[in-house]
Amino acid sequence: MKATKKMSLAMQIFIALILAIIAGLLMGNHADFANSYIKPFGTIFLNLIKFIVCPIVLFSIMCGIISMRDIKKVGSIGLKTVVYYLCTTAFAIVIGLAGGNLFKGMFPVIATTDLTYEASEATSFMDTIVNIFPSNFLSPIVNANMLQIIVMAILLGFAIILVGEKNKQVVSAFNDLNDIFMKCMEMILKLSPIGVFCLLCPVIASNGAAIIGSLAMVLLTAYICYFVHALVVYSITVKSLGGMNPVTFFKGMMPAIMFAFSSASSVGTLPLNLNCTEKLGADREVASFVLPLGATINMDGTAIYQGVCAIFIAACYGINLTLPQMMTIILTATLASIGTAGVPGAGMVMLAMVLTSVGLPVDGIALVAGVDRIFDMGRTTVNITGDACCSIIVSNLERKRTAR
Ligand code: ASP
Numbered sequence: 001m002k003a004t005k006k007m008s009l010a011m012q013i014f015i016a017l018i019l020a021i022i023a024g025l026l027m028g029n030h031a032d033f034a035n036s037y038i039k040p041f042g043t044i045f046l047n048l049i050k051f052i053v054c055p056i057v058l059f060s061i062m063c064g065i066i067s068m069r070d071i072k073k074v075g076s077i078g079l080k081t082v083v084y085y086l087c088t089t090a091f092a093i094v095i096g097l098a099g100g101n102l103f104k105g106m107f108p109v110i111a112t113t114d115l116t117y118e119a120s121e122a123t124s125f126m127d128t129i130v131n132i133f134p135s136n137f138l139s140p141i142v143n144a145n146m147l148q149i150i151v152m153a154i155l156l157g158f159a160i161i162l163v164g165e166k167n168k169q170v171v172s173a174f175n176d177l178n179d180i181f182m183k184c185m186e187m188i189l190k191l192s193p194i195g196v197f198c199l200l201c202p203v204i205a206s207n208g209a210a211i212i213g214s215l216a217m218v219l220l221t222a223y224i225c226y227f228v229h230a231l232v233v234y235s236i237t238v239k240s241l242g243g244m245n246p247v248t249f250f251k252g253m254m255p256a257i258m259f260a261f262s263s264a265s266s267v268g269t270l271p272l273n274l275n276c277t278e279k280l281g282a283d284r285e286v287a288s289f290v291l292p293l294g295a296t297i298n299m300d301g302t303a304i305y306q307g308v309c310a311i312f313i314a315a316c317y318g319i320n321l322t323l324p325q326m327m328t329i330i331l332t333a334t335l336a337s338i339g340t341a342g343v344p345g346a347g348m349v350m351l352a353m354v355l356t357s358v359g360l361p362v363d364g365i366a367l368v369a370g371v372d373r374i375f376d377m378g379r380t381t382v383n384i385t386g387d388a389c390c391s392i393i394v395s396n397l398e399r400k401r402t403a404r
Contacts, residue, residue: 096307
């Protein structure tokens with residue numbers, strides 16, 4: 001009974017995705033209609049997801065930590081997670097830079113004389129670090145600042161473990177709250193097929209022509225790199241470290257993958273990702289810690305996009321990036337991915353930081369801004385797949401460690 005239910009949601013999302021593409025292409029000349037009357041329903045759906053995501057991150061990380069009952073265990077999971085995230089992200093940029101260089105000859109050279117791009121205040125690396133720590137108990141939730149919510153959850157989780165037996169009631173109250181928010185999320189997720197349709201259709205209607213337009217080669221390069229990274233890095237690591245057949249992994253991840261592709265939001269996909277990875281066998285305590293963290297700091301797809309775009313923008317300005325410059329990009333893009341929020345368009349803002357680090361004009365972002373959403377759909381898909389892969393791997397490694 002359960003299996004048919006699961007299949008049906010995945011199938012519904014898939015059908016919605018296909019219908020959105022067909023409807024979007026048919027509506028090519030009426031993009032205004034799609035944007036005025038279809039997109040708002042997508043926005044309502046995203047709003048509901050945003051509404052639920054803060055309590056989900058707070059309670060799932062906190063309850064995940066409490067259920068481990070041991071600060072050392074949290075440390076061990078945290079370390080494995082962060083090492084996996086940083087290594088795969090650095091690898092992703094290398095793939096992005098390699099792909100960019102390989103296909104550079106086929107990139108269009110667009111005149112850069114009239115370009116302007118208003119970069120929002122670039123956050124320096126040190127600012128990013130400082131901003132992780134909340135100065136107010138409520139503001140992280142009010143402003144939906146995920147990194148600060150994670151710090152809060154870790155602090156509270158540790159404190160609850162340290163207070164020990166005395167606080168049984170608090171623990172059970174938090175677990176109950178966690179269950180309630182999860183139920184709420186399940187209810188919202190039932191609407192995902194409608195959400196997927198209403199989010200994707202306007203994007204296709206407004207960008208359909210642009211896809212086949214001048215940036216097709218750059219988009220194609222990014223998508224080839226997304227595929228290579230997902231197929232090579234995730235297949236190999238999920239098999240060797242996670243002990244799972246990659247086909248089973250990708251199959252089980254399909255609902256989350258389709259949702260990420262349509263919504264372009266890692267944070268928005270978090271509830272569905274938790275669902276998929278648990279069904280795939282990730283431990284709840286691990287997934288509820290690893291996934292919210294990943295949705296906030298692990299952005300492999302974004303890193304690939306930044307590598308490809310840096311090469312493309314440099315080429316348009318007639319600049320050839322040197323090896324040291326590429327090394328700098330690897331470093332800054334890895335750090336930038338930590339500061340990138342898991343919401344649509346965030347990666348493009350962080351591209352400014354990457355370009356600046358190697359002296360490329362930030363105005364160049366204007367070259368890719370028009371089709372950012374198309375880049376974003378692919379990079380978000382890679383981002384959440386990387387998070388899921390990590391939760392399977394860490395679950396497996398922890399199981400082995402405790403079995404020893
Ligand atoms: N939209 C991406 C995400 O949610 C972030 C980005 O813009 O690169 O993962």
